[in-house]
Amino acid sequence: MAAVTRLLRPYLLVKAITPLDGGLTNCCFKVIDSQDNKYVWRPVNRACELFDIKRAAEFNALDIAAKAGLTAPPLLLLEQGLLTHWVEGLPAQNVSLDDMLGTLGKLHQLPLPDRHFDHQQRAAHYHHKLLELIKSQSDDNLPKDDGMAKIQQLTVLHDRFLQAKSKTNISSAFCHFDFGDYNLIQSPSSGLKLIDFEYAAAGNPLMDLLFFCRANSLDIYATLERYCELNNPNDADVWRTEIIDLTPIVDYLIMLWFELGYRLYGLSLYKESAEASWIKLEEHWS
Template identity: 35%
Template sequence: MVDYEHFDCDLLIALPDTELISASELTGGLTNRCWKLTLFHPSINQIKDYVWRPFSASAQAFGIERQHEYQLLSMIADTELAPKPLQLVASVEPSAEKPTQQVIGLVVEWLPGVEATTAFSNQTLCQLQAKVHQLPLPWWRLDVHQRAEHYWQHLHTDHHTSSLFSIYHFFQSQPLPVAFDDCCCHFDLGRYNVIVPSTDDDSITRAKIIDWEYAAAGDPSLDLAMTIIANVLDIEQAVHDYCDYRALINDETVFNKQQWLTAVIAWLPWCQYLALLWYLVGYDLWQQPEYLQQALQLQQQLIQYINSD
């Protein structure tokens, strides 16, 4: 496939009423290398900032669909919880039989502000998680077995050690610990994906969430487990904060915290399993030693988990 991770101004030819002023590569993204764009809109005589989110070799390896991201951002545009999408960008791929369109990226609005710090409290983060779970349900869902299989197919065979095979076969043969009905899940709600007006802002009403590329329908306790791991939260306190806020916004007098705690704990090794394969795919793509280091640590933890099961 063509690598659209490196920005080319010709890619924006499909965008109406836009003139490119500048483009600069953003740092910090793990899955993708995105770009900040400054565009001029002649019809309204305004300059606005956007983010170019490519469909690249890395996005394909991680199982990301920009169409899904665009559809969800369009569905939740009125919530002010996420960046609004400008347009899905596609190119025409020539074919001997019939030309086809290939999605090459997504342009979304740039959100002013800063990445949330620990001043954005754990409690507020769990409340933000609960708000995500109230959003409209996407029509696509995350199946952990299928996602793990996708990662496995994109691994270099050098990683196929006996330990990794043991982990892979163990989890792929186990039933998923699904506990609750599907809802909208972000599946990457780290503070690194929360934008606030200032570093000391702890207001849930002003917080916005970026990087919805992994978002899908799924078990909310799985999403909460991923958030707990990503932010190194205390499990019991996080479940407590989440359940209290869910009960508040749903106007429910009874919310079984023990049921939620049990469900979250059941998902934790599955989160580690997905993370292990994710880091190995990332290492194959970018050859960054820290990816391999993270993967080896997770592999050791999961071998211990399997042997103690």
């Protein structure tokens, strides 16, 4: 934390800095300056490299969303990370589905961010990093036979992913790709705010909706219909058709993400979530 204080000294006088709880890929710090202004420092770290997070792209996405009033604006982008304003409020609780889908719909209408989400590139990155992690683990952490078996399973599954139909007729939109209720803040003065834009990119809004459903444990078909009722996408019929092919692709990306998290940090929650995604994929691709 002393290093962060020194790093930010040319830009603000840090009075206090504390680590923030929660989040696998956003091990961040709350910063308070001498004027009691609050910020979040989001560093570049090993997780950024493993999960393909680009702080410059995050800064750009935050800037766009902040201008629409959906989050707090970013302040500073450095080689070591980015500094953004603190979102005042409390973690949102008991937010209605309509309110969340309305916010998601607003997000999808924003100007496109610079970064484009390519699900095949992202899956290839996750798959490659996951195999590297498994191969590099010591015998104490993972028996060699288990590691080789896991690599074989992942290779077979990745080949199946590469064969999956994924062509889309849906136009790109501003997507968050981590829109869970855990990333919503209830602002006392301006309603719901979104945080944690490290995965935000221009991409398929139906995929964003599928990630939303999985993050919030929602039925994908009922949620799709309600999203269409509230936001009236012009290509709603196309969404209803493409959701069948895109669901296993999203589940595969989620499985890889949780597997990476488990291998990196050893958290049982991520192991259980990865196993749940494996089961979904077996149902899709059996």
